[in-house]
Amino acid sequence: MTRPTAKGGSRTSADRLARLLNLVPYLLARPGIEIAEAAGDLAVTERQLREDLELLWVCGLPGYGPGDLIDMAFDGDRVTITYDAGIDRPLRLTPDEALALVVALRMLAETPGVANREAVERALAKIENAAGDLVGAPVEVRLPADVGRVEALRGAVEGGRALRITYYTAARDETTERVIDPLRMLMVSGRAYVEAWCRRAEAVRLFRADRIDAVTELDESAVVPPQARPHDLSDGAFRPSPDLPLITLRVGRGERWITEYYPCEEVRAGDADHWLVSLRVTDLGWARRFVLGLGPDVTVVAPAELAEQVRDAASAALDAYAQPAPDARRAPAPTAADPALAAGSR
Template sequence: MSAAGLRPSADRLGRLLNLVPYLLARPGIEVAQAAADLGVTQRQLREDLELLWVCGLPGYGPGDLIDMAFDGDRVTITYDAGIDRPLRLTPDEALALVVALRMLAETPGMANRDAIERALAKIEHAAGDLAGAPVAVRMPGSDDRLATLRGAVERGRALRITYYAQTRDETTERVIDPMRLLMVEGRAYVEAWCRRAEAVRLFRADRIDALTELDEPAAPPSGAEPHDVSDGVFAPGPELPLVTIKVGRGGRWITEYYPCEEVRPDGRDSDEWVVSLRVTDLAWAQRFVLGLGPDATAVSPPELVERVRDAATAALDAYAAPIPENA
């Protein structure tokens, strides 16, 4: 059975093991109320109850199986077959919860931090020795940098930052008006109004080389809207350049890593694929294609083809140049 098929079965088993103690604590509860409490449909709950009827102790005869009584739309467990305790966490599950809660507690800009810390304290108390497991949770970027960013957002202060923009392979200095801190795909970002670009921008915390909190308040324009990052940081739109490249078998991984508009085989008998995707600018696309090496060929637009050809030619010329004797 595939992993996808195993997951629903595992979920149902956990639900069934918790269902008996839940019903024991609420004799005569309405099916609709129980379904709402457990987060399932009434149909699913009734199917679970029908399955419980044939579960129980070895022997599987009268007095061995779980039994219940129905009174209209109300249900009461009349025999629990010994399953009278809620499902307990395994050591791995408890440790996973501790790590997840520690991650949430470290997340910049996370609301309800007190509630997270209270839940973490309870889980750590229940986990016992596991709470002291040698597991450290840290967000990308230095703690000092994140603390400064968090403080600027909370105090509503503008920041002067030195930022490395990977797409353009350049470092710039700019003043930003922070709006919020957020985590996307495991990385910390500050979302801010960039006075240099005159637009809302996301700045990766680990690419901020230096930052200084200014005395002036952060003042993003009233029309500055936060990005929708539910599908990730990069949201390709029709306003961005569309590039097409041809990749061999060794370069097909890009179709799983980057959002592509079109992927098609380059002929019936070819191992190459033709891939079209949106990019922030052609300079990034040039470095991207060159980085793929012999597994990629630029197809369009013509400017990208020319950029890649010129850069590759310059590199080959540099290799062909004789090395000075005194080098």
């Protein structure tokens, strides 16, 4: 669940991490600085700076006990770092850390849509050179999903060719055939996508590589209309908008994970064990399948149409289980004349 930030503050965890890393050396060089002055220098609000300082209280070295965490002293509206947990020391990677970093960079270098692969490869070469034999272990890096399909999509993007694809749309639970003009390849949340002008929808669309059942490169160049614009994916592939249906669910403790996994418009405390969660969905058909897969600890509050669809689908499933299979015929009950019964009665 994304926490709202104050005006002028960062909206991403990556931005906040960079700010925290800069904050400690900044405060070390200015002991006793006023919080208002520091906030002005760092271009954040005082509230955001105080939240960052509260987070620093629980940051430090492994062990996370007394003497391991960053410490600071407050004198009114002034702050002084009294223990920096070694953040001012040069970074030294352990063998495991170096190997993990090398593997991550190798993966990044093979990721479709990386804008500056040369910069990644230069960084990788420097770390491998510094680590020496520590990173010589035989590690093979493979991208998730179908590598052959991803390579075919990447080739079409680089070659500027149109594609015919067979695509499964999870929101509508249907498979369609489309002709697309690729714009770029990219990775979002660990999944490969091709962004393209869809001639069927007459709009720019994102297509997940693992949902493309078939792909054929056409003998024609990709023609992208001038009005086509790439999506802003800084907040993920799904961007809720006010025109999408809004659903509200009553969620128990066991299903609260959906507030971290899906972008929610509002999360309110209900009783002691339940939350009221509101989120936008692509359509009610997807929402019906989503709710049915969550289990008994989730109840639809709104809209009434979705609650009725879920109730009807659940009732139909129960009715289907109540009916015996067509070929499951019971054997006739034995009678007194039945030889087996007669033998068993002796």
